[in-house]
Amino acid sequence: MTAHFNHPTIASSNPAEMARFYRELLKVEEAPSWGSYVNVQIADGVLLQFAAPPIDFPPRHYAYLLDHAHFDWAYTQITASGREHWADPQRTRAGEINHEHGGRGVYLLDPSGHYLELITQPYL
Known part of the structure; x- marks a missing residue:
């Protein structure tokens, strides 16, 4: 199985x-x-x-694969709400998205402080 x-x-x-x-x-x-x-x-x-x-719990990392239309919609929601976001997990490229692995990606914190990643192309 x-x-x-x-x-x-x-x-x-x-x-x-x-x-x-x-x-x-x-x-x-x-x-x-x-x-x-x-x-x-x-x-x-x-x-x-x-x-x-x-x-108390340490923050974790969760990544979600979205199609391009959903990514566009989600990114619009992120920016419209003023939510901080970054192009990299080190949080050095604020307010940007990345174009890695042949797709697009963005990092943000969820309401409990976990690292959330939205991507349009899987790593493998």
Whole structure:
């Protein structure tokens, strides 16, 4: 059997706000939630589970592959909201996008401080 990625649990100080942010940015529908999890389902059945951790958590990196039209829409939302963003993960190229790997990419922080990357071309 081939292994398929199913879900991560993403630590958040406000799971409902995080789910709303991801639903809007990734243009996906609500998913059933349970217990302390607020869920969002993206393509291929992958479930993003947002939950408040019992301890402080370090920021993580999450990358999402978007088609060009969705990237254009998301980037418009990012800039219209005044959200800080960068062309590089080191955050040295503020207010820019990159054109690496034959596509486009941008980095930003989500509401809980995780490093979010939107790309139009996979690395491999």
